[in-house]
Amino acid sequence: MGSIQREIRLESDRDPGFADEIRSMPGCEHLDRCIQCATCSGVCPLSVYMDHTPRRIMELTRDGFKDDVLRSNTIWLCASCYECQAECPMEVGVTDVMVALKNKAIASGVAPKDVPTPVLAREFFRMVRETGRVSEGKLVQRLYLKTGPAKFFGMIGLGRDLMRTGRFSLRSERMKRPEDLQRVLDGTPGVGK
Amino acid sequence: MKYAYYPGCSLKASGKAFEESLLAVCSALEIELAELDDWNCCGATAYMAVDETKGAALASRNLALAEQTGLDMAVPCAGCYGVLLKAQAMQRKYPRLADQVSVGLKAGGLTYGGRVRVKHPLEILAMDFGTKAFRSRVKVPLKGLRVACYYGCRLVRPESPFDDSHDPVTMDNLLKSVGARIVDYTLKSKCCGGSLTGTIPEVGQNLCYQLLKEAQRREADVVATACPLCQFNLECYQKDIARKYTDLKPIPVVYFTQLLGASLGLDPVALGFPRLIVPIEPILRERGIMAKAGTEPAKAGV
Numbered sequence: 001m002g003s004i005q006r007e008i009r010l011e012s013d014r015d016p017g018f019a020d021e022i023r024s025m026p027g028c029e030h031l032d033r034c035i036q037c038a039t040c041s042g043v044c045p046l047s048v049y050m051d052h053t054p055r056r057i058m059e060l061t062r063d064g065f066k067d068d069v070l071r072s073n074t075i076w077l078c079a080s081c082y083e084c085q086a087e088c089p090m091e092v093g094v095t096d097v098m099v100a101l102k103n104k105a106i107a108s109g110v111a112p113k114d115v116p117t118p119v120l121a122r123e124f125f126r127m128v129r130e131t132g133r134v135s136e137g138k139l140v141q142r143l144y145l146k147t148g149p150a151k152f153f154g155m156i157g158l159g160r161d162l163m164r165t166g167r168f169s170l171r172s173e174r175m176k177r178p179e180d181l182q183r184v185l186d187g188t189p190g191v192g193k
Numbered sequence: 194m195k196y197a198y199y200p201g202c203s204l205k206a207s208g209k210a211f212e213e214s215l216l217a218v219c220s221a222l223e224i225e226l227a228e229l230d231d232w233n234c235c236g237a238t239a240y241m242a243v244d245e246t247k248g249a250a251l252a253s254r255n256l257a258l259a260e261q262t263g264l265d266m267a268v269p270c271a272g273c274y275g276v277l278l279k280a281q282a283m284q285r286k287y288p289r290l291a292d293q294v295s296v297g298l299k300a301g302g303l304t305y306g307g308r309v310r311v312k313h314p315l316e317i318l319a320m321d322f323g324t325k326a327f328r329s330r331v332k333v334p335l336k337g338l339r340v341a342c343y344y345g346c347r348l349v350r351p352e353s354p355f356d357d358s359h360d361p362v363t364m365d366n367l368l369k370s371v372g373a374r375i376v377d378y379t380l381k382s383k384c385c386g387g388s389l390t391g392t393i394p395e396v397g398q399n400l401c402y403q404l405l406k407e408a409q410r411r412e413a414d415v416v417a418t419a420c421p422l423c424q425f426n427l428e429c430y431q432k433d434i435a436r437k438y439t440d441l442k443p444i445p446v447v448y449f450t451q452l453l454g455a456s457l458g459l460d461p462v463a464l465g466f467p468r469l470i471v472p473i474e475p476i477l478r479e480r481g482i483m484a485k486a487g488t489e490p491a492k493a494g495v
Contacts, residue, residue: 134237135202
């Protein structure tokens with residue numbers, strides 16, 4: 001038997017306002033209904049890879065362990081498939097809570113810089129504002145530049161297949177008048193550009 | 194029948210075959226899809242991850258444009274479909290968010306009154322046009338073709354206005370009605386990993402492997418999808434996945450509209466068959482659905 005370890009969390013690690021902050025966001029109002037049954041963790045196809053399962057995220061969130069939650073890889077492994085939310089017997093908006101936590105992690109700057117998922121989200125956000133649409137080829141290019149250009153070479157075979165079938169282009173897809181969309185985005189209250 | 198057509202970004206790029214086959218099928222059935230003028234990206238899950246309120250406004254600009262047409266909206270990409278339904282549900286449920294969205298829309302000279310019906314082509318073809326009416330148009334029944342119907346997540350969850358969120362059957366019934374043999378495919382609404390397949394391949398590709406392996410175990414000839422991201426993940430990464438999981442054999446992954454189009458006897462090029470990396474022609478010939486002559490697959494236009 002190896003060494004027995006237990007991580008102890010302290011009262012001082014808690015942020016008392018955090019649970020209320022999350023509860024006030026869309027779809028998160030029923031956080032306290034959670035009975036910790038772990039149906040969410042059971043149906044989640046990704047929970048085996050997560051450092052905290054969805055059930056633990058629900059508990060840590062309402063207990064105010066802001067740092068554990070926002071720095072976890074869980075929120076960036078969540079693919080938003082909504083299975084946890086559809087299956088939750090207490091109708092907790094589990095996926096919606098994950099989305100709220102992603103918003104908080106990005107806004108407070110603690111989202112990991114080297115994990116591709118939040119990088120993709122930010123690049124996507126920027127590209128949509130610039131052109132109104134997403135150009136898949138350009139987005140992938142930006143993503144690899146930021147998270148490890150070496151990976152790009154692993155994708156050459158795929159790139160060739162996509163070129164051959166006319167499914168890949170570096171041409172920029174854009175709206176005729178992206179400024180029409182920019183006015184809407186800038187006029188909506190939120191985190192900014 | 195006429196709809197306001199919202200293609201979304203993928204159908205103009207890697208998912209071109211979905212747009213091609215959908216337009217071909219609809220035109221054969223005299224269903225008019227009028228593309229919304231200067232639509233914008235729906236935001237997908239990525240935009241909502243950064244800022245939910247602006248994400249809702251982004252999606253709602255398209256709803257506002259569709260509302261001006263007075264038509265129901267046809268949304269083939271399951272990702273866009275899920276986001277647009279979510280934007281609607283959020284505004285119905287949270288008046289404060291709805292106010293923020295309408296402030297944004299107003300800045301762009303638009304209003305949204307919450308009256309648009311967002312529909313996926315599955316719903317349009319199976320319910321609005323009708324399975325029975327569709328069957329009467331079939332020229333080449335897909336007799337003996339074993340199909341695994343894969344719905345993925347966002348088409349049916351968190352809730353679907355037309356099908357069950359765990360065990361959907363609309364695609365099963367539609368393809369059965371044109372002669373296909375539907376295999377029991379219990380993973381039909383499990384997640385394909387979405388963009389994780391590209392961003393964290395060791396995780397996303399494992400999910401795709403499980404989906405493909407199950408289709409293979411059920412002896413499916415082909416997997417039918419209703420979402421450009423599902424189709425991309427299951428088809429385009431297949432070679433990479435098979436390098437790691439060597440028990441996996443190549444299996445064509447197509448859009449359900451491509452199969453429906455084949456049953457209507459439409460031209461394979463118009464249905465985007467040349468855009469498939471794992472070709473479907475061999476199995477269609479083997480099952481006698483496609484003529485054996487002219488075995489050279491047509492080249493895709495770029």
